Structures are given as structure tokens and as C-alpha cells.
Amino acid sequence: MKELLMGNEAIALGALCAGVGVVTGYPGTPSTEALETCAKRRTEDVHVEWSVNEKSALEVAAGAAYTGKRTLVTMKQVGLNVASDPLMSLAYIGVKGGMVVLVADDPGPISSQTEQDTRTFAMYSKLPVFDPSTPEEAFEMIGEAYEFSEKYGTPVLFRPTTRVCHATALIDVPEARRPVQPGTFEKSPRWGIFPRLALENHRKIEARNRELETVFSTYAGNRVTALSGGENAKQALVTSGVGDRYAAEALKMLGSPAVKILRVATPFPFPNRLAESFLAGVEEVLCVEELDPVLERALLQLAGEKHLSVTVRGKRTGDLPAAGEYTTECVRAAVAKFLGVPDLPAPEAEKTPALPVRPPVLCAGCPHRASFYAVREAAKGKKALFAGDIGCYTLGNAMGMSDTCLCMGAGITVAQGVRRGEPDMHTFSFVGDSTFFHTGIPGVINAVYNGAKETVVVLDNDTTAMTGHQPHPGTGVSAIGGAAEKISIPKILEAVGVSPVITVDPFDVQAAIQAARDAMEAPGVSAVIYKSPCAARIRPQKPVAVWENCVNCGKCIRELGCPALRRGENAVAVDTTLCTGCGLCTDICPVGALQKEDA
Amino acid sequence: MDILLCGVGGQGTVLASKLLAQCAAAKGLPVHTAETIGMAQRGGCVASHVRIGADTAAPLLPFGTADLLIAFEPAEAVRALPYLKQGGAAVVNTRPLQAVTGNYEPAEMLDYLTAHVANLTLCDATGAAERCGNSKALNSALLGEAARAGVLGFDVGELCAAVEALLPERHRAVNLAAIRGNF
Structure with missing residues (x-):
């Protein structure tokens, strides 16, 4: 039966279906629900923990992966900064059990300090990265991520963005799960990082990543499609993540002009062979990707290496915004301009009444x-x-x-x-x-x-x-x-x-x-x-009452900025649907006009 | 069918979108939603995008494409109006939720909506929810209003079935009453 699942829930269930045995993480929007879902839907033999921070989470999972357990580590993009010390070294050491490091990126940013791009971090740490475009894909892809991780003995990054994590879709989750494997720690020099081993493994990692460029060229997630007989079009789009979905919506709205599209699900190692054959006969490419120009750089590098006569457009050329979250509108405008087709007329800007500014605030009663x-x-x-x-x-x-x-x-x-x-x-x-x-x-x-x-x-x-x-x-x-x-x-x-x-x-x-x-x-x-x-x-108490002696001085509103307090015509008004009766305002009122009901 | 739900963090748009997705799933329709989760849930502007049908691609609605706008608050209805397509319907709660940054005049917003949306349903859904026993049932009251206005694509019975499927026992009665308009 199909289940309505949020992207994070889909990722969690995908990991559980893939036989994950140890799940660790630290909460962070937009990643949090993944670990919570593992906790809710786990079987007894799956260990799930909120670790004290992302570094601890990654290290616990690393140890478990040394024993052969499949592991999932969850965090938001800035959490990866905290976990980066162990992860950079673990990239050299490798794992025995499959290890997926789920790092949720936050274009916007909607709830974060930075707009850092985990695909760039993948390149820096030399780790493969999977970049799903939808919750459905995330569910499929996480199982594949475990297969790659185990086959190549390396942790892999899994990088959805907010609109995958917090989007929902109907997903068919099979009952059957791969059994959780028992772990065995085999003592070996391979688990201790020394300079000599680091050098040896560094060489192996670079060779493996070159190999993965070819392997990923036949990975089903990296796929070529064409619209309206655009198989031989001279103009093409290269997309990743949610950018692919905005491009699809934009192309539909533009009447499906002839164009071919390469959707890249593994931005690193970049599927070079697939991209090279895709670019045959193409004169101009537009990259549609949020955050860093990762595909754009990879294509420029490929074009240089192979002496391809192709113009690569995207963020670096100013066709699409360098910062912030994409929308169908911004992608559509760029695609229309790129393909030389007319964009839909922008709706006339109506003059609206002045709209209230709503910064996020501490809740009433906080x-x-x-x-x-x-x-x-x-x-x-x-x-x-x-x-x-x-x-x-x-x-x-x-x-x-x-x-x-x-x-x-x-x-x-x-x-x-x-x-x-x-x-x-x-x-x-x-x-x-x-x-x-x-x-x-x-x-x-x-x-x-x-x-x-x-x-x-x-x-x-x-x-x-x-x-x-x-x-x-x-x-x-x-x-x-x-x-x-x-x-x-x-x-x-x-x-x-x-x-x-x-x-x-x-x-x-x-x-x-x-x-x-x-x-x-x-x-x-x-x-x-x-x-x-x-x-x-906690259960709210009775809302605070405003007595007749309120002089409407506004001190309570000014000093506290409580969303339950409003300036009324002659007196302060309490929004009884929000007020929790915490009574802080009753201590501030200079004339004692605010009173707790029970008092 | 594309539906945009908009309001202020804490008003319950996320559950409303879940109920709509459940209605679609029960009918065997493909459905996708996208929610605002995070900092904006603390009193900021929030929106849930609900896309029903097989031919959708983007998680968020483009401007000018929503068949239906369900607004939990008048000023947020005006803010989200660019999402509504020409000839689309809007169901708007008339009870304002004032911002900490200052009060606005709700009548101005309602006048603007009346002037710009032909298929407009205005209702005091907060009042209705309160009469059902809990102001938090605002989401159910609004969905019920939209169903009864015949603009939701689902009827009251389908919404009630979604409540039965998704909500714990203790919250059902008040939400069912709010959907049915029994107050």
C-alpha cells in the first residue's frame, strides 16, 4: 500500500529497507525527521540515537561501520562542518558496512546560517554524493547508495534539499527489509590512520573516483531525456536536485520546446563519459542547480579536457541567481531566454494594501x-x-x-x-x-x-x-x-x-x-x-485578563514583544487563542492592569 | 488541482495539507505537498503547496496557477494572491492574526480580496472552531467551508474520513464538528 511520506521519512524507510543497523544524528532543519522516523519505525535490532553532536554521531557510526553494520548518520549542512573532522579522515580509512551520511542542504537559506553546498563538500572530502530530486527518488536512491558504499568500501554523502526533505509524496514501501547484519570487529592496521597509510589510501581514493566517473555514467539516476524531438538539439539543459523539477515545470509552461536534458544524480564523481556523449553536437548548455555551480564547473572542466566547443551557462554567466532558492519563475525566465522562446507574461504587479511584516518570534509563554x-x-x-x-x-x-x-x-x-x-x-x-x-x-x-x-x-x-x-x-x-x-x-x-x-x-x-x-x-x-x-x-493556563485601569501605555508590548499582546483602541488586547497565561506581562504592567485569572 | 494553503506559523497549515493529501490518496490520486517547516513556524508567514494529479513537476506552485487558495488569515490571503490563477477560488478566514510589528486594518484586506477574486468565500473560521470547542481546529473549519462551497474537489464526507485516518481519537470530535460546520 502506498503511504504518504515526507522526503525525510522516505529516506529513513529506504535506509531501514536497506538493512541499516545503526542510526545516529543531531537535529537540524531540514534533516530532523529522518532520524525520528528511524526511531519510530525501527525493529528492535536497529540502534537509533540522538548523539550529543554531529561529530560524535559520525564517529559512533564509523565504529559500527567498521564492524560491518550498515549505518546512517543524519544532520543539516552546517552540522557537516562539526562532523567534518572525523569525516575527512574516515574518507581515507573507509568502511566495511555501508555508510550513508545524510546531509540536508537548505537553499534560501530558510532555517540556517549558511547556503553551503554539500556537493562541494563531497569534492573536498573526495566522497561520492547522491542528489535526489524528489521524495520518491530519495527512497529509491538511498538503497543504491548503500550498495555503492559497500562495494567501494567508502562512506557516501546523500544530499537532499529542503524541498525534497519537507515535500511529501505517495510511496510504496515494501514490507520486506534486508536483515540487519551482525557486526564483527576484525583487528587490522587498516583502522588506524598513519601518514603512510594515508598516502597509500589517498592514491587509491583518487583512482577510485576516476573509476566512478565511468561507473556513474551508466547509473540509472544519471539520465538523458528529450522533449519534442530534441534528441539532436544544439541546446541542452543539465540539471540536478530540485533544480531538475523547476526546469521540468518551466519547460511544460513554455510549451515543451525541443531540448534535451541531462539530470545528474551523482554530481561527484561527475559522470564524465555520459556527459561527453550527451554534449555531442550540443553548442550551448544551461545548468539548472541550486547553491554552488557544481555541474557548471564540472562541464567547464570536461569541455577543457576534451576540447569541446560548447558554451556552459548558469550561475557564472549570470543566467541564474548565484544565491538563494530557485523558483519555477526564475528558472523559466532563464530557460526561455536561453532557448529563445517567449516567456509567459509576468502578472501585473497589483498595488496591495500594506502587508504586515512577520518576523519569526518567540512563542507566547516562551x-x-x-x-x-x-x-x-x-x-x-x-x-x-x-x-x-x-x-x-x-x-x-x-x-x-x-x-x-x-x-x-x-x-x-x-x-x-x-x-x-x-x-x-x-x-x-x-x-x-x-x-x-x-x-x-x-x-x-x-x-x-x-x-x-x-x-x-x-x-x-x-x-x-x-x-x-x-x-x-x-x-x-x-x-x-x-x-x-x-x-x-x-x-x-x-x-x-x-x-x-x-x-x-x-x-x-x-x-x-x-x-x-x-x-x-x-x-x-x-x-x-x-x-x-x-x-x-505544557498545558496553557487561563489567558491573562486586561482590567479597566489599562492606560494603553504599551509598555508590555514594547518590552516583551509577545505575540499574544496587541495594541487595542483604548487598552491593550490579549489574543486568548495564543496567550498561555504565563503572567510575565503582569509583572511588567506599571498600573497592574494585566492580571492572571486565577490570581 | 493545485491548492495553496497560507497563514501564519502555528495556525495549522501543515495538518490541513496532510488532510488534503489523505483525501487525494484515498481516491487513488497522485499527490505531492511541500510545507514550511522550521524557523518561520514561530509566527512567520507559512504556506503549504498541495498538488493533486499526475502532471506536476515542481514541489512549489508557480505564480498564477493555484486553482484554490485557502487562507488562514486575511493579510496572508492578500500576500499569497499572486499564486491564484485567473478565475480561481479563494476561501479566507476573516479573523486577522495581527503581527507583533503592528496592527493592520482587516477591512482593507477583505475589500481588496472582494475586488480581486470573483469566487471568494469569506468566513470567520476561527470563530467557528472556537464554537466547536477549540480554536486550533481552524484548519478543519476552513477545509469544511471550502468543501461546502464546492471548491475543494473533496466533499465533507471525504474530509471526515481523512480526519478518522490521521488524527488521534482525542482530537477527532472537535475536528469533525468543525468540518461539518456543526456549532
Whole structure:
């Protein structure tokens, strides 16, 4: 029976059908649902874990792959940066069991810091990469990825983008799964990376990748199609990923002009032989690919090597945007211009009423809002830096509480550097509970060891909220829902010499402000842990009531930016569908006009 | 049949698109959807693209091609209107969800929609959901409204079957009531 599956779910089920035995990863949009689906749909003999970070995830999977287990590692594109240290070396060491590293790219970017392209990373790490265009293809391709991985004894990258990961389709998932193989670790010098082995393996990798250029030339995922008798057209498209789907839609809208198309599913190693035969008689090629001009460069290189008289167009020629997500419109305009056919007329730009700007905001009732308010009050009138980090609390920028944001765990260390530059600054670094475990801890140790003065503010909402509430080492729950060792954040901080370490409920407003004041008086590294569960995971209380004495001063709205508070005609209005009754605003109102209903 | 669902993160567009996909699957129709998942789910603009039928390629609808626009909020209806094809239908919740950046005048949006969409259904779907017992059933209320207006391509019975198939027992009654318009 066909099942409606999101791309990430399809990838997970494809991996389970292929007999994956160990699945590790760290949450990150748009990759998260892949591991969650493995956890939900696994059989008892499949180990699934949320690892503490992507580096750990990759290393755990590497060990399992040494024993012959098939493994899946999941992460978003910036997670690959964290995992790149083990991955670069593992590329040299290789694996015994098939290993697929699922790295979800995010053109836009919609929920990321960068628009980095994992296909480029594949080239750098010398690892084969698979680039599906749809959820259906992703399901088919992941099984093939395991076959290639095992045959060539190498990890392979699998790189869908947001519109594959978060698109859904009806997919026929077979009942039968390849049995999970038992693992055996055979002691051998091959598992220890030494310079001599590295050199030897480097030579082998380069030779293998040349071989794969030929092998991939007959891989069914790399395919040539033609529209309207375009088999011998002088103009051709070369596409990959979702770009292929935009091109198909655009060509349909343009009345299916005569053209031939090469869809590349393995951008690296590039299927050179197939591309060379495809280019016979072609004078001009347009590359349709999101993010980096990977196909474009590969074709330019091929044209140079083979002295082909072909013009390669795409991003480098300005035909398509160098940055951002593609749309059917931008691809259609480029394709129409390229083929010399008229594009559809653009719809007349209608003048609409002014539309509201909707930046993402902290939810109504979010404990981070209370924590930010407390620290801001404590630091009022003082020269202070509020270093931010990655998570829901990045949205503290709307309250002026995220002065910097770089990458996972960087807030704690960036703050130290800022103070080296400006020594009279009070520095607060905000870090979420999951981020603290991910890469926050070394930064705290760095601060203590190097005599920094800093207040680490842990926003502990007992979950990984931004990616949809995954457990982490502080929650006492594992990825498969079982009980796990609950690791104490305050004990870690105390153990590395942070003092004082104050834990407080951010909704106890006065105590929360006092905690921040006390911590910033400390001579060295101090910490405040604001502990309160994510608002999305607790039952809301009765909405806050607005009393008649509201003077409509707007202080609550200005100070808190809560989506449940609106400016009304004569008084502030509470949106009762959003308000969770957290009561933070009742502490801020100067005339006591906002009241908790139960109070 | 191409349907665009638009609204503000948290309003429930993702479930609405799942219900539509379930309706299509139950009828044996090919269906693809694309959702907004991630940071924008925290109060930003979100859209779900639902494409029913075999002849679709791109995951997202091109502008000017949606047969039906289902808007969870008036200003988002105006924002997404370029997706609607000439002669397409729109079903719009009249209850505004104001932005933290400032209030807008809903009447302006509704006037604009009335002037630009001939086949327009306006309804207070939030109110309807509240009367059914939970404002979160807004998605079901809107889908029910579209079905009853005869512009959805699925009828009330098909939507109810999708709810039975997808939702846990405890959420069914309120969503079924919202779809049927029983309040």
C-alpha cells in the first residue's frame, strides 16, 4: 500500500529497507525527521540515537561501520562542518558496512546560517554524493547508495534539499527489509590512520573516483531525456536536485520546446563519459542547480579536457541567481531566454494594501522571553554584551538580546573575545540546553582556564525546541523514548570551576533578575540557569485578563514583544487563542492592569 | 488541482495539507505537498503547496496557477494572491492574526480580496472552531467551508474520513464538528 511520506521519512524507510543497523544524528532543519522516523519505525535490532553532536554521531557510526553494520548518520549542512573532522579522515580509512551520511542542504537559506553546498563538500572530502530530486527518488536512491558504499568500501554523502526533505509524496514501501547484519570487529592496521597509510589510501581514493566517473555514467539516476524531438538539439539543459523539477515545470509552461536534458544524480564523481556523449553536437548548455555551480564547473572542466566547443551557462554567466532558492519563475525566465522562446507574461504587479511584516518570534509563554527580560533588567545602565547562539533563543534579537550569533556553541567563546577587545564590558552568553551539550561545554572550560570574566546564561527548557522537541542528554529520555541517564548542567558547570552557578525559574521575575545581578558581580566565570519547560510542551493556563485601569501605555508590548499582546483602541488586547497565561506581562504592567485569572 | 494553503506559523497549515493529501490518496490520486517547516513556524508567514494529479513537476506552485487558495488569515490571503490563477477560488478566514510589528486594518484586506477574486468565500473560521470547542481546529473549519462551497474537489464526507485516518481519537470530535460546520 502506498503511504504518504515526507522526503525525510522516505529516506529513513529506504535506509531501514536497506538493512541499516545503526542510526545516529543531531537535529537540524531540514534533516530532523529522518532520524525520528528511524526511531519510530525501527525493529528492535536497529540502534537509533540522538548523539550529543554531529561529530560524535559520525564517529559512533564509523565504529559500527567498521564492524560491518550498515549505518546512517543524519544532520543539516552546517552540522557537516562539526562532523567534518572525523569525516575527512574516515574518507581515507573507509568502511566495511555501508555508510550513508545524510546531509540536508537548505537553499534560501530558510532555517540556517549558511547556503553551503554539500556537493562541494563531497569534492573536498573526495566522497561520492547522491542528489535526489524528489521524495520518491530519495527512497529509491538511498538503497543504491548503500550498495555503492559497500562495494567501494567508502562512506557516501546523500544530499537532499529542503524541498525534497519537507515535500511529501505517495510511496510504496515494501514490507520486506534486508536483515540487519551482525557486526564483527576484525583487528587490522587498516583502522588506524598513519601518514603512510594515508598516502597509500589517498592514491587509491583518487583512482577510485576516476573509476566512478565511468561507473556513474551508466547509473540509472544519471539520465538523458528529450522533449519534442530534441534528441539532436544544439541546446541542452543539465540539471540536478530540485533544480531538475523547476526546469521540468518551466519547460511544460513554455510549451515543451525541443531540448534535451541531462539530470545528474551523482554530481561527484561527475559522470564524465555520459556527459561527453550527451554534449555531442550540443553548442550551448544551461545548468539548472541550486547553491554552488557544481555541474557548471564540472562541464567547464570536461569541455577543457576534451576540447569541446560548447558554451556552459548558469550561475557564472549570470543566467541564474548565484544565491538563494530557485523558483519555477526564475528558472523559466532563464530557460526561455536561453532557448529563445517567449516567456509567459509576468502578472501585473497589483498595488496591495500594506502587508504586515512577520518576523519569526518567540512563542507566547516562551520562558526565554522571561529570561531575556531578567538579564536585560539586571544589566540596565551597564555596558553589556548579549552573545546569542543557535536555537529558538536566536529570536531574542527582537528584544535586543542577541548581539552576536555565529554557529552552535560560539556565543560563549565569542563573548570572551569581545571582552578581550573591550575589557570594560559585562558579557552574557546565552546558550540553550541542547546547544550547551552540543558544543557549549568546551567554551566554558576555555573561559575558566584562560581567566575570562563572563556570565553563561543557560536557557534550559528541557528539550531541543527549534527542531521540534527532540530529547538531549539533559532530558533523561533517549531517541527511542526510553529512560536515559539525566546529565546535570549545574554539576558540569560546578565541576569545571564556574562560580556561582544559580538555578532559577525565569517566571519568578524578581528572583530571576537578582540571579543575573549576583552572577555579573562574580569575578570570573559565573552561570545562571533559567529553568522552565518549553511553552509548547505544557498545558496553557487561563489567558491573562486586561482590567479597566489599562492606560494603553504599551509598555508590555514594547518590552516583551509577545505575540499574544496587541495594541487595542483604548487598552491593550490579549489574543486568548495564543496567550498561555504565563503572567510575565503582569509583572511588567506599571498600573497592574494585566492580571492572571486565577490570581 | 493545485491548492495553496497560507497563514501564519502555528495556525495549522501543515495538518490541513496532510488532510488534503489523505483525501487525494484515498481516491487513488497522485499527490505531492511541500510545507514550511522550521524557523518561520514561530509566527512567520507559512504556506503549504498541495498538488493533486499526475502532471506536476515542481514541489512549489508557480505564480498564477493555484486553482484554490485557502487562507488562514486575511493579510496572508492578500500576500499569497499572486499564486491564484485567473478565475480561481479563494476561501479566507476573516479573523486577522495581527503581527507583533503592528496592527493592520482587516477591512482593507477583505475589500481588496472582494475586488480581486470573483469566487471568494469569506468566513470567520476561527470563530467557528472556537464554537466547536477549540480554536486550533481552524484548519478543519476552513477545509469544511471550502468543501461546502464546492471548491475543494473533496466533499465533507471525504474530509471526515481523512480526519478518522490521521488524527488521534482525542482530537477527532472537535475536528469533525468543525468540518461539518456543526456549532
